[in-house]
Amino acid sequence: MSLLRTRGLSRHFGGLIAVEGVDFDLEEGEVRALIGPNGAGKSTLVGMISGRIPPSRGTIEFDGVEITSWPAHKRIMAGMSYTFQITSVFPGLPVRENVALAARRRVPQGEVTQAVEAALARVGLGERIDQEAGDLSYGHQRLLEIAMGLVQRPRLLILDEPTQGLAEGEVAQFKALIRDLAGATTILLIEHNMQVVMEVADRVSVLNFGEMLAQGTPEEIRANAEVQAAYLGGGDAAA
Amino acid sequence: MSGAGRIWGLHLGLIAVLFALQFLLPAYHHGNLARIMVLASYAVGYNILFGYTGLLSLGHALFFAAGMYGMGLGIQHGGLSPAPALVLGIGAGAVVSLALGLLALRTSGVAFMIVTLMFAQAGYLTILYFGEYTRGDEGFVIQSAQRVLWGIDLSEPSNRYFAALVLFAACLLLSLWLIRRPFGRTLIAIRENEERVRMLGYDTQAHKLGAMVISGTISAAAGAFYGLLFGYAGASFGAVPHSILPLLYVLLGGAGTILGPFMGALFMFYLIDLSSGVTTAHMLIAGVALVLLTLFAPQGIMGELRRRAFGWLP
Numbered sequence: 001m002s003l004l005r006t007r008g009l010s011r012h013f014g015g016l017i018a019v020e021g022v023d024f025d026l027e028e029g030e031v032r033a034l035i036g037p038n039g040a041g042k043s044t045l046v047g048m049i050s051g052r053i054p055p056s057r058g059t060i061e062f063d064g065v066e067i068t069s070w071p072a073h074k075r076i077m078a079g080m081s082y083t084f085q086i087t088s089v090f091p092g093l094p095v096r097e098n099v100a101l102a103a104r105r106r107v108p109q110g111e112v113t114q115a116v117e118a119a120l121a122r123v124g125l126g127e128r129i130d131q132e133a134g135d136l137s138y139g140h141q142r143l144l145e146i147a148m149g150l151v152q153r154p155r156l157l158i159l160d161e162p163t164q165g166l167a168e169g170e171v172a173q174f175k176a177l178i179r180d181l182a183g184a185t186t187i188l189l190i191e192h193n194m195q196v197v198m199e200v201a202d203r204v205s206v207l208n209f210g211e212m213l214a215q216g217t218p219e220e221i222r223a224n225a226e227v228q229a230a231y232l233g234g235g236d237a238a239a
Numbered sequence: 240m241s242g243a244g245r246i247w248g249l250h251l252g253l254i255a256v257l258f259a260l261q262f263l264l265p266a267y268h269h270g271n272l273a274r275i276m277v278l279a280s281y282a283v284g285y286n287i288l289f290g291y292t293g294l295l296s297l298g299h300a301l302f303f304a305a306g307m308y309g310m311g312l313g314i315q316h317g318g319l320s321p322a323p324a325l326v327l328g329i330g331a332g333a334v335v336s337l338a339l340g341l342l343a344l345r346t347s348g349v350a351f352m353i354v355t356l357m358f359a360q361a362g363y364l365t366i367l368y369f370g371e372y373t374r375g376d377e378g379f380v381i382q383s384a385q386r387v388l389w390g391i392d393l394s395e396p397s398n399r400y401f402a403a404l405v406l407f408a409a410c411l412l413l414s415l416w417l418i419r420r421p422f423g424r425t426l427i428a429i430r431e432n433e434e435r436v437r438m439l440g441y442d443t444q445a446h447k448l449g450a451m452v453i454s455g456t457i458s459a460a461a462g463a464f465y466g467l468l469f470g471y472a473g474a475s476f477g478a479v480p481h482s483i484l485p486l487l488y489v490l491l492g493g494a495g496t497i498l499g500p501f502m503g504a505l506f507m508f509y510l511i512d513l514s515s516g517v518t519t520a521h522m523l524i525a526g527v528a529l530v531l532l533t534l535f536a537p538q539g540i541m542g543e544l545r546r547r548a549f550g551w552l553p
Contacts, residue, residue, distance in 0.1 A: 052438065076440030084438070090431045101428050104421050105440035148439070 091134030284457030306459030332459015378473025
């Protein structure tokens with residue numbers, strides 16, 4: 001059974017069609033990349049899935065339960081986790097407290113400290129645990145975002161452009177992390193870096209002008225002529 | 240943890256100092272400090288919503304007045320003794336803050352300020368409208384004979400000081416405890432970035448409502464004690480300037496610091512007290528002091544201390 005299922009999911013902003021009639025299925029345990037040119041509706045689609053943006057039409061099911069009208073916090077409690085595209089940590093709070101805030105929602109009280117330290121160690125920020133988050137470099141703030149997602153032990157981890165602004169070494173570390181999580185956690189990844197997509201994704205979905213253009217394995221997507229025309233061959237290709 | 244010991248030590252130490260001052264201060268300052276402690280309790284309540292949760296209310300006089308009139312009318316017209324009258328006042332504050340929270344928290348930012356201001360104004364006009372019971376602007380005196388709590392005459396200065404200290408200590412320690420708990424830390428996170436908190440799985444609306452009720456109830460407790468200790472309830476305590484007062488205290492003392500409300504109330508009270516001895520334009524001096532503080536210590540007294548030297552201050 002699919003962990004996540006959307007049917008006819010649409011979002012219009014006034015006259016602008018951001019997402020139109022998207023049917024999307026995500027199997028338990030897979031790593032799925034969501035790609036598409038800028039403005040294709042990727043962030044709007046995951047915004048609707050995570051509950052940040054109410055859909056204009058359509059339904060969302062998570063783990064067999066319809067959640068279309070659920071508020072975001074209830075979806076997180078049900079096992080989704082969402083990391084922001086634009087870094088959105090708490091700059092005035094210590095790194096530890098940033099992750100603890102995420103942990104306290106999903107981890108039993110006695111295990112919070114341990115879970116926080118483990119999540120930070122996993123993204124390589126173990127030594128910066130007592131720094132203020134605002135003092136971290138941009139790349140480290142991105143990693144902190146990911147740690148805040150990880151610590152919630154989500155069933156579905158949604159990552160919105162996680163490698164944006166990361167240094168090369170950090171990207172390699174990120175890829176290793178995703179491979180490490182694969183299987184245990186279902187991951188939905190919006191990503192511009194095609195090298196990352198090709199290396200870590202089991203399957204790839206391509207959005208274009210708010211509609212699902214193609215879905216398949218990385219090889220199939222790479223070979224798909226429509227996708228090449230819309231995206232890979234366009235001026236937008238990041239690879 | 241030594242950090243927790245230091246924090247509790249500091250705050251319990253302040254309470255001990257205030258206790259000792261009771262025996263040392265001359266009568267005039269003794270009376271002032273009792274009043275300051277009650278006003279500081281009001282500001283402690285305000286600080287939970289404004290300083291820690293980041294919601295700027297312009298209507299806290301409504302809660303203060305709910306406490307004051309809940310208590311005062313209970314004694315005056317309900318024939319209650321002080322203990323149940325205090326409970327009635329504090330309960331009235333809880334109900335009013337819950338109701339206002341449910342309505343006002345549908346808005347945010349400037350709209351929230353205006354909605355709270357308008358409801359407080361409506362509360363003030365309600366006090367005037369029912370002048371038959373409340374005596375409107377003129378207010379009513381609660382006689383000494385009606386202010387005997389468990390055999391203790393609260394109109395007697397040292398009893399009054401001690402009662403004010405009990406209230407202040409309770410409010411201060413409650414706020415310190417609250418802010419160190421996960422609930423309080425979530426409020427701070429809401430102040431920093433509400434959308435992020437929501438996307439971490441928190442019902443931010445429920446947290447803000449909780450903060451509003453706690454804040455309003457503490458403010459109401461201050462109002463109820465104020466009326467009981469100083470023997471008077473009047474409509475001016477529900478008017479707009481009385482909503483601005485805790486905001487000024489908290490800004491001066493340091494928003495989002497536990498000791499800020501007390502420091503702000505102390506500073507402001509004596510600033511006005513001393514300057515009114517020099518000139519009738521004492522609010523002008525208070526205004527200049529505010530401008531200077533905003534320019535050179537925008538985080539308030541305790542906020543500045545925390546920034547410069549004592550990073551561990553809660």
